[in-house]
Amino acid sequence: MQNPDPIDFRLTVAPMMDWTDRHCRYFHRLLSPHAHLYTEMVTSAALVRGNQVRLLEHSHEEHPVALQLGGSDPAELAAAARMGAAAGYDEINLNVGCPSDRVQSGRFGACLMREPALVGECVQAMAAAVDIPVTVKCRIGVDDQDEYADLQHFTRTMVSAGVRVLVVHARKAWLQGLSPKENREIPPLDYGRVYRLKQEFPDLIIVINGGITTVEQVQAHLGRVDGVMLGRSAYHDPYLLAQCEQALYGTPLPGKVQVLEHLRIYIEAEMARGTQLKHISRHILGLFQGEAGARQFRRTLSEGAHLEGAGWALVEAAMAPLRQAA
Template identity: 55%
Template sequence: MSAITYDDRRLSVAPMMDWTDRHCRSFHRLLSKRTVLYTEMAVDQAILHGDRDYIIGFEADEHPVALQVGGSDPKHLAEAAKIAEGYGYREINLNVGCPSDRVQSGRFGACLMREPDLVAECLAAMADVVSIPVTVKHRIGVDDQDPEAALFGFVERVKHTGTKVFIVHARKAWLKGLSPKENRDIPPLDYGIVHRLKAAHPDLDIHLNGGLQDLDMALNEAQGLDGAMIGRAAYHTPWILAQADTRIYGEASDPFCDPVDAVLAYRPYIERRLGEGIGLHAMTRHILGLFHGRPGARKWRQILSTYATRPGADFSIVEQALRAMDPSVKVA
């Protein structure tokens, strides 16, 4: 299985804890065949000692899909990367951006912005044992660091490991005093510094992340860079991905013209998972925002939120929500 090429990485959906699980990724893949999808962060120790199929298992039709890992021990990360390559992932991405207390206590995530030498060791160790790309997602700095010095120094050190792809969340992370949620909103975005980083390192692949709301914004703000990564907007309003193949990748057509068709295409996956004993809500929670801004969207969300969690809920609940939104919808 060939690795994704950097040219294919013009748009990606960010790794998001508790959100970008395999059910979410399977739905996003229906909307765009080309957008690169990322897993939730998987801690290296969980990969080494946990239920691997549950933690890093994925569907073959999710490709191109990348695994994000968390950790700070080069040996453990290398072992985890080798396992992940065996599962068929096309990229391993190291998390140097998460600011949560739990992650800090494990000495990984955004706090590693202070330890570029260790990050370099970790990336080099993984790259030594796999043939797929090893990349890094990181902040522009943490706490009282000067972003210009922190970011440029970090990239300068890490690039010597052979790492080519840097996904830059264009905010500082405040490790004390702000919650992970506040860290996604309060520190100001600085897209300009990401463009200056690219100008200083034209040989590297620099991707912009943070605050991108739709494809228009991604195309505009990432112009001159190598790609854009959309996070919460892709989750809360997933239909924005439905034009990615034509607008970002130049394909002749997109998979669907109507979100109803995307829901119906998701049905076989939902029913297969229901047959495995997985509750309906595990799948439908990822499509609540599909009709955002459209007539009936509130009814759609209400019905799925109210009934999909009940024991025995099946696809008929989704059909009910579609009809409540638009009685003319044909679901058979």
Template identity: 60%
Template sequence: MTLTPAIPPLQLRLSVAPMMDWTDSHCRVFHRLLAPHARLYTEMVHANAVIHGDRPRLLAMDPIEHPVALQLGGSEPELLAQAAKIGAEWGFDEVNLNCGCPSDRVQAGRFGACLMREPRLVADSVAAMVESCDVPVTVKCRLGVDDDHDWDHFLSFIDTVADAGCRMFVIHARNAWLKGLSPKENREVPPLRYDWAYQLKRERPQLQIVVNGGIASQAEATAHLEHTDGAMLGRAAYHDPYLLHQLDVAWFGGEVRSRAELLRSMRPYIEDQLARGVYLKHITRHLLGLFAGERGGRAFRQVLSEGAHKPGADWSLIEQALALTESFAAEQAGAA
């Protein structure tokens, strides 16, 4: 057995989950500016697409994103090995196998969460990927599928895959229900059981365990560090991205920067992308939650949502949105 390289422990403490239609390269650049120490993940890309598709589009990555992992979907060891090799050659710092996505399309392709029913196939896939590339090969999975709530069955899955060379598992700490729930409902309805991730780390301390699912605050994320190697944020990182900055400063040090300052640091990237022909709306859709919960946050979203799709929209629109939030802040300070 070839053992995949270990990931430096500090790089595991804070990460952002792979999220379809969300964590593209523009999103990851934004998250990197907010959280210099976070580990970032691509959207899931099927192995076939990596091998035969438009790689410059599918594997787009800015150098600022590192460390960044490529998440693959698939269930054929040879294809996954080929795709992992390509991902490593394109500069990704990790290749992660999706064993947690519950969508109908994914099930029809025999990958994602339904792979938890085929631990031997996952192990064969991981072993092939480990042999094909020199970056860490990891797995993101659920606790089980449908009504399977058997701890020994879950542990057997982990052990089988670990024996194939995998050292790091991201545990989305709930089951995947493959019948009767949409992917969105699968992120909300099945109950969270973080204690399984904690127990896994206790019983298999040699493995690197990151917990994912429903983490929505700094206090919640910090509590997970007492039991696992890291916390992976999903929807909270997208809908309230400033939380990433708060966690990064709290866990790694540095100065707390204002939302406006952080966003303005993105101006060179945005203007470079506009010069390359990228439309502003493709970037600003990831920025809408920056002022979540703040006075002026709704106005900020409204300006960007209504203006970014218009021809010629540029950085000045973002300054217009920021000016509104700053006027609200000044008004609030004056009232105090």
């Protein structure tokens, strides 16, 4: 497995189903040149047996970007990882944290935390197939498996399998009784358990995820672990990415209107390919969060982007109140 040090894991954006598609990632890259981005989870079966071109499509501007895979068959995951590496992704990440019913029925996601030996086999098979880092994203526990010793054993197994980067969502997952949305909100956060993991495995790159919403929180976590993964906060308030970028890397804050003007080339190129505006505009709705004119911006895009003929002119119309406020 290649040394993952060239990838800067300090600031990352979580893989989020139905959210972090290629349009979202392009937009996030405009806000943060350094953030490490992740795809939505793609199942290994879908890649091996399905439409590889569509599932692996991404733009050069998105890099550094990781492909997240879901699955539990070592050979199939190895084949999918090989496809991801050939497509140019910088990292392959294995999902051992998603709690949805669909994931459980397929024997992957958070339920695999009960089977660390199998996860280790999967990781080893993937690492043998590619020359880019193979990483794992997990929870701190699952259902009644709620002792630190369980997480400790899982982590030790990952290290033995060759994992050098572990992303830890600091909540356990309840596979029965809670929806995926509730699993992101109800189980209590336990950052201390992740910090303890870093102390015990100092050579392992630990990235913390869960409930992180401010630049100050990002900086505080970075005093204890190696990286921070933003999830819903980076999606609903995407300018947070630019603020974190400035704090961590000294990059000047971009103007929000200017960010959208830079996005215009992408929007028009995608529309020329047949992409509808609504598939891109839904990702930018939170850009002006909390500002005068933000509600009208969202309403204009939400009501108009799905209409036939909607294009850049609609984005300009949505920005008009914000230009006036500025």
